[in-house]
Amino acid sequence: MKDSSTGLWPMKNAHALLWQGVLLLATGLLALWFGGNAAEHLARRGMSLDFGFLGQTAGFDIPFHILPFASTDTYLKALGIAFLNTVLVAVLGILAASALGLTLGIMRLSANWLVRNTAGVIVEVVRNTPQLLQIVFWYVGVLQVLPQARQSLSLADTVFLNIRGLFVPAPLASPATLPLLAALVLALVAVPLIRHRLPDARGRTRWLWLVPPALLAALIATLDGWSVPKLQGFNFSGGITLPPELVALWAGLTLYTAAFIAEIVRASIAGVGKGQTEAARSLGLKPWLTLRLVVLPQALRVMIPQVTSQYLNLIKSSSLGAAIAYPEIVQIFAGTVLNQSGRAIEVMVIVMLVFLAVNLAASAALERVNAATALKER
Amino acid sequence: MTERLRSWIHANLFSSRLNGFLTLVMLALLALTLPPLLRWAFLDAVYAGADRSVCGAGACWAFIDARFDQFFYGRYAPSERWRINLAALVLALFAAGAMWPRNPRRTECVILLVTLCPLIAGVLLVGGVFGLKLVPTDQWGGLTLNVVLTYATTAIALPLGVLLALGRRSRLPVVRWLSIGFIEIWRGVPLLTVLFMATVMLPMFLPDGLTLDRLVRAILGLSLFVAAYMAEVVRAGLQGISKGQYEAAAGLGLGYWRAHRLIILPQAFRLIVPGIVNTVIDLFKDTTLVSIIGLFDILGIVGQSTKDPAWLGLGREGYVFAAFVFFVCCFSLSLYSQSLERKIARSGGH
Numbered sequence: 121m122k123d124s125s126t127g128l129w130p131m132k133n134a135h136a137l138l139w140q141g142v143l144l145l146a147t148g149l150l151a152l153w154f155g156g157n158a159a160e161h162l163a164r165r166g167m168s169l170d171f172g173f174l175g176q177t178a179g180f181d182i183p184f185h186i187l188p189f190a191s192t193d194t195y196l197k198a199l200g201i202a203f204l205n206t207v208l209v210a211v212l213g214i215l216a217a218s219a220l221g222l223t224l225g226i227m228r229l230s231a232n233w234l235v236r237n238t239a240g241v242i243v244e245v246v247r248n249t250p251q252l253l254q255i256v257f258w259y260v261g262v263l264q265v266l267p268q269a270r271q272s273l274s275l276a277d278t279v280f281l282n283i284r285g286l287f288v289p290a291p292l293a294s295p296a297t298l299p300l301l302a303a304l305v306l307a308l309v310a311v312p313l314i315r316h317r318l319p320d321a322r323g324r325t326r327w328l329w330l331v332p333p334a335l336l337a338a339l340i341a342t343l344d345g346w347s348v349p350k351l352q353g354f355n356f357s358g359g360i361t362l363p364p365e366l367v368a369l370w371a372g373l374t375l376y377t378a379a380f381i382a383e384i385v386r387a388s389i390a391g392v393g394k395g396q397t398e399a400a401r402s403l404g405l406k407p408w409l410t411l412r413l414v415v416l417p418q419a420l421r422v423m424i425p426q427v428t429s430q431y432l433n434l435i436k437s438s439s440l441g442a443a444i445a446y447p448e449i450v451q452i453f454a455g456t457v458l459n460q461s462g463r464a465i466e467v468m469v470i471v472m473l474v475f476l477a478v479n480l481a482a483s484a485a486l487e488r489v490n491a492a493t494a495l496k497e498r
Numbered sequence: 499m500t501e502r503l504r505s506w507i508h509a510n511l512f513s514s515r516l517n518g519f520l521t522l523v524m525l526a527l528l529a530l531t532l533p534p535l536l537r538w539a540f541l542d543a544v545y546a547g548a549d550r551s552v553c554g555a556g557a558c559w560a561f562i563d564a565r566f567d568q569f570f571y572g573r574y575a576p577s578e579r580w581r582i583n584l585a586a587l588v589l590a591l592f593a594a595g596a597m598w599p600r601n602p603r604r605t606e607c608v609i610l611l612v613t614l615c616p617l618i619a620g621v622l623l624v625g626g627v628f629g630l631k632l633v634p635t636d637q638w639g640g641l642t643l644n645v646v647l648t649y650a651t652t653a654i655a656l657p658l659g660v661l662l663a664l665g666r667r668s669r670l671p672v673v674r675w676l677s678i679g680f681i682e683i684w685r686g687v688p689l690l691t692v693l694f695m696a697t698v699m700l701p702m703f704l705p706d707g708l709t710l711d712r713l714v715r716a717i718l719g720l721s722l723f724v725a726a727y728m729a730e731v732v733r734a735g736l737q738g739i740s741k742g743q744y745e746a747a748a749g750l751g752l753g754y755w756r757a758h759r760l761i762i763l764p765q766a767f768r769l770i771v772p773g774i775v776n777t778v779i780d781l782f783k784d785t786t787l788v789s790i791i792g793l794f795d796i797l798g799i800v801g802q803s804t805k806d807p808a809w810l811g812l813g814r815e816g817y818v819f820a821a822f823v824f825f826v827c828c829f830s831l832s833l834y835s836q837s838l839e840r841k842i843a844r845s846g847g848h
Contacts, residue, residue: 128748129757140672147676154703161702232517233510234524248828249821250783252790253797257821260804260813436688443790454694464698472687472695479686 158465165462171470173461174199180456182447184363195457202452203474209366209448210435213373217434218427220374221381228386239382246379252440255372259444262371263364269355278348286362287349294344304335365446369438377434381427388422389415428486432479439475449474539818549808561812562819565803569819572639572794578631582642585619589649597834612653619649635713639794641823646713647720647785647795652778654721659728664758666733677729684726689784692723697791716788724781731777735770736762769842775835779828796820 162168174196181191182201186208189201227239246254264283266273272282280287291297311328318325349359362370392415400410442451449471458467512518542556545563552560562569571579592615595607623646626632638646665677684692696719701709710718739762747757789798800816803809 128744129754136670140670143676144672157705158702160706230520231510231513232520232524235520238524238528244829245825248779248783248825248832250786250797250824252784252786253817253821253824256797256801257814257817261817265814439688439690440787442690450688450690450694454691454698458698464702468691468695468699472691475688475691476683476686 184447202449206438206448209369210438212370213434214431216374217377220378224382225385243379243382246375251376255440258371259368263368285364286367287356288360289346289348290360292344294342296342300339307332365444369441369446373434377430380430384426388419392418424490557815558812561809561815570640573637581622585622588618635711640799641796643795644785648782650717651720651724655724655728658725660732662729663732681726681729684723689723692719693791727777731770731773735766738769739766772835772839779831
């Protein structure tokens with residue numbers, strides 16, 4: 121932002137123009153020099169800057185994909201599939217890291233010495249070791265030494281973990297599933313909006329919050345049952361299979377981000393002045409109401425921008441999946457596609473633009489949340 | 499004594515019914531996890547041996563023992579490793595001088611740390627002059643490489659970050675927008691893509707005669723990336739300086755650069771040293787990413803060593819050891835940065 125203090129050194133308009141002109145010229149010349157060198161390199165290889173290769177057949181397989189993909193599909197489709205894998209691990213990571221981070225942060229504020237210090241040790245160990253090291257450790261040191269399918273670790277015989285990955289039950293859709301899912305999404309958007317638009321009817325519209333859980337319950341109740349993974353021969357069939365690469369990356373991203381979120385949660389709750397709590401208590405508010413009406417609203421204001429930047433970090437760190445061959449966008453594009461096509465500039469431009477776009481979109485969306493909780497001064 | 503112990507236990511572990519319950523749950527969880535962990539790490543561990551045939555059920559620290567030198571020095575010729583030790587010693591001495599609060603020559607130490615020290619360390623490590631044998635950078639590796647990357651990157655990124663922060667607050671629109679663009683682009687992409695760009699794309703943009711060393715390219719990529727983060731740290735510090743300081747500096751008749759050099763930046767730096775130290779800690783952890791682009795830092799060396807037939811499949815031991823090394827370095831640095839923060843808070847921010 122422009123700062124009034126720098127206005128203390130007024131510059132003659134001519135000087136200001138001259139300096140800016142020189143800077144622009146230097147930047148332009150540097151860009152031209154880079155461009156010229158690149159053009160020369162490309163010309164010698166008989167290539168030109170061309171994104172047309174995206175339409176060619178990929179010719180490689182992607183080991184893990186949500187939507188169907190075959191080696192006869194195009195590079196463009198491979199980009200989409202890899203992008204979905206990035207989004208998948210980022211969404212899973214953000215959900216798990218938020219839950220774990222909140223838990224660890226609250227544990228660190230506990231009056232219980234054992235709880236407080238156990239969380240403290242976990243947070244400090246995780247925060248002070250490299251994230252890549254943790255991801256590789258989860259992969260090499262934990263998931264690759266798990267037992268074979270027959271000796272799987274299991275949770276209530278529905279969730280299984282073995283060297284081939286994590287096997288979880290999958291919901292089976294019935295005819296009612298899709299409409300109910302659409303209604304649920306609609307309700308989650310509409311309820312806060314309605315309550316926001318009718319500030320005077322807050323008390324009378326409170327029951328609206330019952331709608332989304334009711335829809336969720338109906339959704340689960342009308343499912344056509346669950347497909348539970350079952351051991352057949354040497355592997356499991358049915359359910360959803362999360363490959364070990366995804367599980368390791370998920371674990372690494374989750375734990376690392378959770379440790380930072382825990383620290384943010386702790387600092388922002390501890391940062392709400394003691395006087396605030398004491399004042400609330402002396403007004404006769406119960407501890408739970410003190411937390412909900414006095415401490416949390418103030419802490420959230422400090423917390424949200426910082427947690428937001430942790431989410432953005434997590435999205436960017438999902439690229440570390442390349443180290444353990446999780447087929448996300450960097451592994452597929454900056455790895456396989458770049459090696460196959462030799463189009464270094466185009467591939468790197470695409471990968472960086474995708475991340476820039478995701479980051480801008482995510483930060484714009486989170487900025488809306490931040491604006492809604494920010495201090496409204498009259 | 500027992501009375502005090504009992505009251506401590508009561509106050510800290512069983513102050514309420516819920517707390518007592520939580521204590522029991524935590525004790526149960528710890529009882530489930532800690533004994534097997536300790537048995538693996540210490541009781542069943544093997545500490546010495548020539549190859550993996552000595553390994554048993556516990557951790558095989560013999561592997562670390564056998565590869566210790568490589569983890570620290572990489573493939574640097576054993577007869578020349580004293581040079582790394584000497585460079586590290588010089589660095590540690592000046593760093594200690596710069597960090598020790600009661601050192602009367604602290605400023606001089608900081609200046610030497612970023613000017614003379616890199617020169618001495620560079621001559622020692624590269625060699626080729628003063629009768630020192632030339633050691634090509636592809637033989638550098640291990641923790642040495644992580645430290646070299648961190649140090650060189652900080653030395654480039656910090657001044658660049660200061661310029662970018664000033665640029666972002668500039669009144670000149672071209673300067674301001676170029677700075678904002680630079681900062682936001684690097685902050686919007688993952689470090690790994692920046693490193694890929696520096697290794698595969700940068701050579702395309704340079705003329706034929708000019709080929710940059712792989713290590714230099716990695717340092718360049720890291721520097722551009724870290725400079726953007728440094729710029730935001732410095733900007734926060736500049737915003738913490740009251741307007742009166744600027745006005746006083748201008749009132750004394752100082753120009754823009756002299757005012758910043760003599761009045762504004764020294765005060766801002768006092769506020770942002772913790773922020774800079776935290777950025778350096780993050781950078782030190784992130785230098786492990788170079789193992790993905792084919793440099794053999796400590797993580798790369800560990801990965802390579804676990805593929806050695808004599809020590810096949812000892813990834814856990816290797817990575818736990820590397821994590822321990824990082825933890826010791828980063829945790830002590832972060833304790834230092836926290837103590838600085840408390841000191842600044844005590845003195846009221848200014």
